[in-house]
Amino acid sequence: MKTILGIIGSPRKLGNCEIAVKAVSRAVHEPHILKLLRIADFDIRPCRGCYACLFRKGECVIPDDLPRIWEAVLGADALVVAAPTYFLGPNASLKHLLDRGLSLLPHIEGMWGKPAVGIGIAGIPEKEGYTRLGIESFLKLLMTEIKGCEIFYSALPGEISLEKDHEPRLSILANALFGPALNPKSSVCPVCGGDTFRFMEDGRIRCMLCSNPGTFDMKDGRLVFEIRPGGHEMFLSRESAVRHREWLKGMKDRFLKQKNQLKKISVEYLKDGTWIQPPEKNNKGHAS
Numbered sequence: 001m002k003t004i005l006g007i008i009g010s011p012r013k014l015g016n017c018e019i020a021v022k023a024v025s026r027a028v029h030e031p032h033i034l035k036l037l038r039i040a041d042f043d044i045r046p047c048r049g050c051y052a053c054l055f056r057k058g059e060c061v062i063p064d065d066l067p068r069i070w071e072a073v074l075g076a077d078a079l080v081v082a083a084p085t086y087f088l089g090p091n092a093s094l095k096h097l098l099d100r101g102l103s104l105l106p107h108i109e110g111m112w113g114k115p116a117v118g119i120g121i122a123g124i125p126e127k128e129g130y131t132r133l134g135i136e137s138f139l140k141l142l143m144t145e146i147k148g149c150e151i152f153y154s155a156l157p158g159e160i161s162l163e164k165d166h167e168p169r170l171s172i173l174a175n176a177l178f179g180p181a182l183n184p185k186s187s188v189c190p191v192c193g194g195d196t197f198r199f200m201e202d203g204r205i206r207c208m209l210c211s212n213p214g215t216f217d218m219k220d221g222r223l224v225f226e227i228r229p230g231g232h233e234m235f236l237s238r239e240s241a242v243r244h245r246e247w248l249k250g251m252k253d254r255f256l257k258q259k260n261q262l263k264k265i266s267v268e269y270l271k272d273g274t275w276i277q278p279p280e281k282n283n284k285g286h287a288s
């Protein structure tokens, strides 16, 4: 029996993200159990950027709910991730969790290549901004194999069930989860499948998902991207992910060598400016 983990980016209970994930699960033919995780229910604090987890088998120094989440992710056979668009991007929940992702790098071997589909929900047609890019970055950096990622337009909680083509589109995503990946409808990066590009001053483009540069052309009325993998890949192969992890670990030696010199430079800025402090909290956690 497979385990599908549904990661819900929306804080709204029985909102469109939650319903979409459950609809995908209902349409998956393989026998499975659906586990659900709403990111907003968990106490996840910001990454401190200390890199300690890389040297502690992924154990973070911050005592919060992160281990429970990674345990669920590691234990899943497949992921279905849904996030609402907030202000032209996926709401912060995915990024907030992803920022703690260094602690997953010691688990590359157990994580690599889980099938995953992404769902972005936007309330206003064509106003999803970079939601798809954000969800795909989350899925790539969680080392999954993206089988499909789709945007749905629904504003009110539950509205996703009203639109006629939504159910079949969710079923197509469900079939892709353990089957062949969806064919992209638009022109995408041939290296990673990303569909968002930066147009550079030198006339070249760069894929915003895999960060690789290239060129573009029109062929038979269709935009064609020529992108080549460059150096320092993070998630294009398991080996590249391992290389990235080892490179990050090597930064510790680099830091130790340069520590005194760096401190001398930075300490000169110590006294600049006046810090605004958060209000003091009483023992109920409220500002006093």
Ligand SMILES: Cc1cc2nc3c(=O)[nH]c(=O)nc-3n(C[C@H](O)[C@H](O)[C@H](O)COP(=O)(O)O)c2cc1C
Binding pocket: 010, 011, 012, 014, 015, 016, 017, 018, 083, 084, 085, 086, 087, 088, 089, 121, 122, 123, 124, 125, 126, 127, 128, 154, 155, 156, 157, 158
């Ligand atoms: C703070 C906030 C910002 C939003 N910004 C956008 C937006 O930029 N574009 C858009 O299309 N919808 C936007 N929406 C609408 C939501 O994407 C939409 O209501 C969606 O259905 C929410 O998913 P949920 O039901 O799973 O919570 C916003 C909603 C909220 C609460």
